[in-house]
Amino acid sequence: MTLVLLLLLFSMLLGLWRVIKGPTLLDRLLTIQLFGSSGVAILLVLSKLLALPALLDVALLIAILAAAAPAALVQRLGKSRADTRSLGKTP
C-alpha cells in the first residue's frame, strides 16, 4: 500500500518538472490538474492506510472543486479582457 502511495507521489514529482519549466501557461495549469487527480488517489489510499474515513470526504471535495480554478481563470482572464496580453505566452 505504501508503495502505491510512493509511486503516486512520484508521478506528481514528474509533473513538478513541467510546472516549473513550463513553457506555456497551459502546461502549468495541466499540472495542477494532475496534482488534483493524483491527490485524490493519494487521499483514497491514505484513508485506507491510516484508517481515517474522513479523508474520503476530502477527496470528494477536491474532486468536485477541480474545475473551480479553471472556471475562475476563464472568467477573469478570458478572451474579452484586453489586459491578458502577455499572460503565459512565452514560447
Add this chain to the structure above:
Amino acid sequence: MGLLLFDVVLCALLLTLAGAAMLSRQLVHAVTLFIAFGVMMALAWARLQAPDLALAEAAIGAGLTGALCFTALARYAGDAGYPKPKLWLPLVFVAAVSALLLYSVFQIPAQPTTELSERVAEHLAVSGVSHPVTAVLLNFRAWDTLLELLVLLLALLGARQVPSQLPLHAGWSLSVSWSRLLSPMLLLLSAYLLWRGAAAPGGAFQAGALLASGLVILRLNQQLAWLSWQNFAVRTLVLAGLIAFVMAGLASLLLPGQLVWLSWPVALAGGIILLVETFATLAIALTLALLVVGEPEQEPADA
C-alpha cells in the same frame, strides 16, 4: 520506512512549489504554483492526521484561492515592468534566519505535553458534541471562534470600502451547465459536513468554505444575481452567525446558575452548538463568496 520516504518526497514537493512560486519570473506562474501548493498542503494535513484541516484547506485551496488570485491577476495589465529584484542580499539574510529557525525547531522536545488533551477528553462528554475539534471550537474556546467570525466580517466590511468592479462576461455554456449540475451536490455535501461536524471531522467552517466555493463558481458563471450586500436577506444572513452566537451567549448568561460568558448549559449544549454552527455556516459561505466575487454592480461604498 515507506511512509518516511513518502514524507520526504511530500516535503520536497511542498518546498519546491513554494520556492518556485516565490522566484518565478511571471506573476501568473507564481499564482498557478501557489494553487498547486494549496492542494499539496491538503495532502500534508491528511498525512499528519488532521482531516478537519485537510477539509478546510481543500475547500479554500482548491475553490477560493484560485478565484481570488485570478481576480487580482486580471488587474495587472501585462507585466508592469518591475526592475529585476536583487536576490543575493535577501537570500543571505533569509538563509541565516532559516538556519536559526531550523536549529530552534530541532530543540522542540519530542515528548508531547498531554495535559490539555486530557482535559479536553475529560470534558468532551459534557460539551454537547463528540468530536473534540468541534468541542474546542464551539464550546471550550468559543470566544476565539466568535472573534474569528468577526475577523471574517471585518474583511468584508473593509473590502466593501474599496470596491473595484470587474465586469462579468457571459460564461461558456459548458462551465455554466457544469456549475448548475454541481450546485445541488455542493449544497448536499456542505449540509452533510455541517451535520457530521458534531461527531466526526467537518463543521461550520469547512461546510461554509465549500458552500462559498459553490456560490463563487455559480456567480462567476453569471448566476445568482441576488448575491449582493444591498440585498437585506443576504445582509441578514452574513450577520446571522455573529448574531446567533452573541444572542446564544447572552441568553445562556441569563439562565439561572450560569455565571460565565459563553458557558452553554449541559443539557442544551448540543442544540445551541448546532444552531450557532448552522448560522455560522451560512454566514461564512456568503461572506467568503461576497469577498471573492465582489458586488455585481457599481454602488457607492456606503449603504
Add this chain to the structure above:
Amino acid sequence: MSILQLCSWLLLALGVVFFLAGSLGLLRFADSFSRLHAVTKADTLGLGLVVIGLSLQSHWREACLMLLIWLVVMGSGAVSCQLLARFSHEQQANPVEPADPGQED
C-alpha cells in the same frame, strides 16, 4: 491471499502504472495540447483502477463513496480540460493587443 485481494493489488498496480504513464506523457510529449490528452485521459483511467482496487478491500459504503468520487473526477476533469484547452486556444488565436492601461475604469 485470496483471489479478491490479488485482484485488488493487480488493479492498484495497473492504476499506478497509468498515473505514471500520464506523467511521462506530460513530460515527453511535444506540444501542450497532446500533453493535455496524456494527463486527463490516463489519470482518470488510473484513478478508476485505483478506486476499483481499493473498493475490493473496503466496506460497501466506502466503495460507493469512492465510486462517486471517480464519477465526479471524470466530470470535472473533462470540463476543466475543455475549459483550459479553449482558453489557451483563444489566447494563441488573439495576438497581442496594444496596451490599454485605462481599461479598468
Add this chain to the structure above:
Amino acid sequence: MWPAVLLVTLPLAAALLMLLWPRRARVLHFAVAVGLLPLAVSFLLQVTVSGEQQWFLGNWGPLLAIRWQADGLTTLLLLVSVTLHLLVSAYVGSIQRRNPLPAAFWPLSNLLLASLQALWLSRDLFNLYVCLELLGMVAVALVTLSGDKALRPALDYLLYSLFASLCYLLGVALIYAGYGVLDIPMLAGQLEANWLNAVALTLMTLGLMLKAACWPLHLWLPAAHASAPAPVSALLSALVVKGPLFILYLLWTTLAPAAFLPAAAYLLASAALGAMLFGGIAAIRTPYSKSLVAYSTVAQLGYATLALAFILRFNLPEFVAAMWLFVLSHALAKAACFLAIGELQHTLGARQVEQLKGASQTMPLAMFAFAVAGGSLIGLPPSGGFLAKWALLLGLWQSQQFFWLLALVVATLLSAAYVFRVVVLAFDRAAPTAPDFSPQRLPQYLALLPALLVWVMAVFSLPLLTLLKQEL
C-alpha cells in the same frame, strides 16, 4: 461578569445592528457610547474597591478555558477606550454636515472598541493573537475611509500588520510546543531560560514592536496615520498602537524568565532612545502638519517603551506608573492633537505646517486645544504628561541612571521644539491664512475636551498612582 461582558458585546451588537439598518446607525451609536461610560466607570470603581476579578470563559476552569482578567490597569484602559470612543464619535457627529465620513465609520468604530475591549480583558496567548488580528483589520478598514489617497498606506499597513501577527503567532506556537499551555497567568514563572523560549519571546516581541510602531519598526505608521481621516487618526494613535504595547507588558512582566530580562531591557531601551530622538527630529523636519503629529506618536511611544525597559531592569513601581501614565496621557493628548489639527486643516485648507500661520487669530479654540495637548506631550506641569515624566525621572534618579536622565531631557527639548514650531507659527499674526469658511465652534470644543482631560488627570494623580503601583 455582566459589566465585562456588556463592555465587549454592546459595541459588537450595536455594530451588527447598524450594518442591518444603516439609517439608524448614529442614534444607536450615541445611545450605546453614552451608555457604556457609566458602565466602565462603575466597573473601575468596583474593581478598585473589591480587588481584581477573573473568569474562565465557558466556565471550563484554568488551562482549558480562555481567561479574562479585570485588574486596575485593565479597567482603566477599558474606561479610557470608552471615553475616547465617545469623544471622537461626537466630533465626527459634529462635522457631519460639513465633511461627512462614509457611513461605514459608525459600525467600524464600534467594532474597534469591541476588539480593544476584548484585548484588554484577555489573558490567553492565542486569543490575544485573534484580538491583534482583529484590531489590525479594523484599523486598516478605518484608514481606507479617506478614499483612494489612503490605499497604498492602508495596504502597506495591512501587510506589515499581518507579518507582525504571524511573528507573534510563531512565538505562541513555539511556547505551546514546550509547555502545552496558552494561559498567561498559568505560564507565569514556568518558562525556563532556554534557546526555544528565547526565540519565541524574540519573535513575539518583534511582532508586537512592529505593531506598536516602536522605532525602528515604525516605518508604516506616519503614512497610515497621516492619510487616515483626522478622527480615525485620533483613534489609531490614541488607542490602537497601545494594544500591542499592553501585550508586550504582559509578556515581559509575567511570562519571561528572569535571565532574559537584562537583554530585553537593553533592546527596549535602545529602541526607546531611537524613537525619542529620531521620532522627535522627524517631527521637527516634516513639512506636513498631520505627519508632525504622527511622528510625535513615534517619539512619545518611546517614553512608554523606556519605562517598560526599566520595569524589566529595576522592578520599581515608579516605572510601572510612569509607563501607563504615559500611555493614558498620550492617548488623551494625541486625540486632542489630531482632532485640532484636523479641524485646522479643514477650515484653513492647509496640509502644510507653514499654512497654519496666524491660526491663533483665525481659530483660537482649536489652536488652544493643540497647545494644551502639546503641553502635556512636552510634560509641562501639572498635566498628565508631567505626572508620567515625573514618575519616570523619580525612578531614574532612584536607580541612578544619569545617562537616561540626560536622554530624557534632550527628548523633552525635542518635543518642545516640534510643539512650539506650530505654536509660534500660529501666533505670527502678520499674514494669517484665511479660512475657507467661518470656523465651527462645536468641533473645536470637542477637540479641546480631551486636552483638558489630560490636565484634569493631575487632580486625580494620587488615586491613579496608587492604582497603577499596585500592578507590580
Add this chain to the structure above:
Amino acid sequence: MLSFYLYLATAALLLGVGSLGLWRGPELLRRILALNVIGAGIFMLMVSLAYRPVLYGEPADSVLHALVLTGLVVAVSATAFALALLGRLLARPQ
C-alpha cells in the same frame, strides 16, 4: 520520530522561503502570496506539534487543530481583504 522532525524542518524552511518572497517581491501580489506561505509554515509547525502524541500512540492534539482552523479563517480573510485593496489600487487611474 524522524517524520515529526522532518515536518518541523519543512515548516522552518517554508518560513524562510516565504520571508524571501516577502522581502524580494517585487509585485505586491507576490508579497501577499509570500505572507500566505509564511502562514502555511506556521500552521505546519502547529499541525506537526499536534501530530506529536500520535508517535506515542495517542490521538492527535485537537486543541491545536482547532487553533489552526481559526488561523486558517483569519488568514483567508486577511488575504481577501489585502487582494481587494490591491485590486482597487491597480484599478485606480494612474
